[in-house]
Amino acid sequence: MKKFTSVKDIGAPSGYIQEAIKIKKVPFTPEKGRGKTLGLLFFNPSLRTRMSTQKAAKNLGMDVMVLDINEQGWKLELEPGAVMDGSTQEHIQEAAAVMGLYCDVVGIRTFPALKNAAEDYQEKVLNKFIQHCSSPVISLESATRHPLQSLADLMTIEENKKVTRPKIVLTWAPHPKALPQAVANSFSEWVLEAGYDLTIACPEGFELSEQFTQGATISHHQPTALADADFIYVKNWSSFKNYGQTKEGLDHWMLDAAKLEGCPDAKVMHCLPVRRNVVLSDGVLDGPNSLVLQQAENRIYAAQAVLNNMI
Amino acid sequence: MKKFTSVKDIGAPSGYIQEAIKIKKVPFTPEKGRGKTLGLLFFNPSLRTRMSTQKAAKNLGMDVMVLDINEQGWKLELEPGAVMDGSTQEHIQEAAAVMGLYCDVVGIRTFPALKNAAEDYQEKVLNKFIQHCSSPVISLESATRHPLQSLADLMTIEENKKVTRPKIVLTWAPHPKALPQAVANSFSEWVLEAGYDLTIACPEGFELSEQFTQGATISHHQPTALADADFIYVKNWSSFKNYGQTKEGLDHWMLDAAKLEGCPDAKVMHCLPVRRNVVLSDGVLDGPNSLVLQQAENRIYAAQAVLNNMI
Amino acid sequence: MKKFTSVKDIGAPSGYIQEAIKIKKVPFTPEKGRGKTLGLLFFNPSLRTRMSTQKAAKNLGMDVMVLDINEQGWKLELEPGAVMDGSTQEHIQEAAAVMGLYCDVVGIRTFPALKNAAEDYQEKVLNKFIQHCSSPVISLESATRHPLQSLADLMTIEENKKVTRPKIVLTWAPHPKALPQAVANSFSEWVLEAGYDLTIACPEGFELSEQFTQGATISHHQPTALADADFIYVKNWSSFKNYGQTKEGLDHWMLDAAKLEGCPDAKVMHCLPVRRNVVLSDGVLDGPNSLVLQQAENRIYAAQAVLNNMI
DSSP states (O other): OOEESSGGGTSSTHHHHHHHHHHHHSOOOTTTTTTOEEEEEESSOOSHHHHHHHHHHHHTTOEEEEEEHHHHSOOEEOSTTOOOOSSOOEEHHHHHHHHHHHOSEEEEEOOOOSSOHHHHHTTHHHHHHHHHOSSOEEESSOSSOOHHHHHHHHHHHHHHOSSSSOEEEEEEOOOSSOOOSHHHHHHHHHHHHTTOEEEEEOOTTOOOOHHHHTTOEEESOHHHHHTTOSEEEEEOOOOTTTTTOOOSSOGGGSBOGGGGTTOTTOEEEOOSOOOBTTTBOHHHHTSTTBOHHHHHHHHHHHHHHHHHTTO | OOEESSGGGTSSTHHHHHHHHHHHHSOOOTTTTTTOEEEEEESSOOSHHHHHHHHHHHHTTOEEEEEEHHHHSOOEEOSTTOOOOSSOOEEHHHHHHHHHHHOSEEEEEOOOOSSOHHHHHTTHHHHHHHHHOSSOEEESSOSSOOHHHHHHHHHHHHHHOSSSSOEEEEEEOOOSSOOOSHHHHHHHHHHHHTTOEEEEEOOTTOOOOGGGTTTOEEESOHHHHHTTOSEEEEEOOOOTTTTTOOOSSOGGGSBOGGGGTTOTTOEEEOOSOOOBTTTBOHHHHTSTTBOHHHHHHHHHHHHHHHHHTTO | OOEESSGGGTSSTHHHHHHHHHHHHSOOOTTTTTTOEEEEEESSOOSHHHHHHHHHHHHTTOEEEEEEHHHHSOOEEOSTTOOOOSSOOEEHHHHHHHHHHHOSEEEEEOOOOSSOHHHHHTTHHHHHHHHHOSSOEEESSOSSOOHHHHHHHHHHHHHHOSSSSOEEEEEEOOOSSOOOSHHHHHHHHHHHHTTOEEEEEOOTTOOOOHHHHTTOEEESOHHHHHTTOSEEEEEOOOOTTTTTOOOSSOGGGSBOGGGGTTOTTOEEEOOSOOOBTTTBOHHHHTSTTBOHHHHHHHHHHHHHHHHHTTO
């Protein structure tokens, strides 16, 4: 596999989900990656992605080199043809090419600017990087998608589902800051690709880009959406329509225990990090139906399945 | 061993001291830790702790993942029940739980705020972390203790002592900034637990919390305290009584060669980093009686003894 | 080899060049460095040096510990005899000594201040570090030299040269910021030591220190210098004479395709990072004569040859 940036890169997700579940049983298989190197390039903070991807590589016997480009490297130029007489010191073209020479697989994490939808949704940084990197590239979350998270999420659903085609609700939640749509876009895309029943609940104006949600039911009424849910995925995102905007007065979208009364068996998911008592209440997060830590653990095996197909 | 946060976690220190001395003879034993991962979480700067603990893990064949949470991760919330609508992005509860899932042992370094004694001495961050982390936790220095340093210090005393029960003097030294009491607290606690003769010399108002010094002789007259010392441990700490305060006009507490005239065979110790010619004079630091580099080297074997009992 | 800071540390460069070329054929030889540790200390940003040196160490089976001293460690004092009552927290003497105890080889990267030539050209930080470090020390670029880069550069010339004694032109290029002379000094020193024909082209006032350029032809007329070149090494540096100064109005020194018309077979080199369309045009960088990525890749094997002679 030359790149892993969306579910489209792997076709149907079931093969990877099953592979990740199998890896979870015997994760330490250090022969395959011996002598191979994973390079991780971070433009943005990370805890789970940083550590789970490293752990996955180590399980495969790979070496890992991490570069926090903003603090440790050079300020990167992203524009083709730029006359670099300002503050940027290295073109992403060279950074990508050089990392490709040093590493057998390269992961890159880059967030959107949330100022211009067209620009973010072009995935300029990720695509430019892939174009110039001779080694396979893994998205560690890009402007519009977070595929390693989605693979771990679907693996977690597979481990917990009690019916063949569960009802999954992706519900918007409040947040004090404008966040990317990447996790929600990606989750929707993977869930639909897996053929599950998906409802997306969000306030008006917070609908995701339709390219990710074709086939989902969109609802602006959270209680209706949550009825009979098997899985509830809670996540904030900023508006796609009023691009990058948030809105006040939506605190009642927080998922708390009262909202689960109508679906007491529904499993609750979130990708973490989560703002407690803003996005999700303590009661739900610490309750028996929360899958958030299982999702986090599964990040290791999702990354390992992807790496395993690149080395 | 489920946690290593103070001498109390290991009972009598002699077993660990002997184990560390034995490890020093043959440090590279990479079979035991094969396939296991140490995670290191830093809230604060570190050179020796960062590198010696990594080296110890590598000697055991473990992989290491380092996270500088302030630069690389998310701003952590420490308060239980917090409504996280401010600047904190992730609760320490999730950070601890997730690191516990990714790592076989987790080390955490966290300094006190030095504003409120009761708060710092509760060890809120460390304890909250341990509570939510399913893997064993090592303190890499906490608000009130630095146990890996103390184990290395006692190992160094064991290697250099000429009598069974040496006289050890812990003497306060000047410093331009308010520093934690952690190293001094911890050293006192370990030395007394080891049954040595301990005198603590400090200016009035700089007495350590009594919970760490029961059994020590407290002196406010440095020359008297230093007489007949076998080991002199030099360290600054801010006041416990006037919590977190320092005081001007105490420069004469610096340990220089003249002060060693009455005890020419006394070995001089400091945990490093040290401000030369403020805490200790160049002459003493570079003199034949200085053990500071031996202490620093022994950090490897102290950490390795602890890790060895956790994996 | 106890230190690698300039070509003088290895005598004639041909042995190391041949060794690096041989390593490139079979780079992964993890037995020799097993159980050994490389420590890397960065005062300044780095992408290639950071990653290629790590990769070289991993190829040899070594473990690597990286310390970004400004962000992760303590603020270092460089002056002998300093009374450290200001902002510096640890003396380089202890940092060097401790890293020497923890690591089998230590690399250090430190840039010049570009304020005082005498001070920078004393290489105070590097030399102080070597003085107090008991393990072999590799310069990862110092105030006045970049020997790992130069070794990779000469290896690249060896791989591409078509005549025994190629004509090599080192040409100054524009840059919006004042840069060190290190890469240029070092390249000149190594090329002359290798016995090649070296011309250095630069604006008046930008001549390098003569200690590095004895035997080279100095020209202030770029077109004349470039005629019949086999290799053109493009690099900006600030003035040595007007120490650390740059000058406006020299944009015509940028190397673009038009300037290569007189020497169409000349290979073009640069150490990277490069400011596109300021130092070198896109056309030249992306053209068939550019060796910049080969140089970058060879950094691995240059570092590996050096490490191989230290462990």
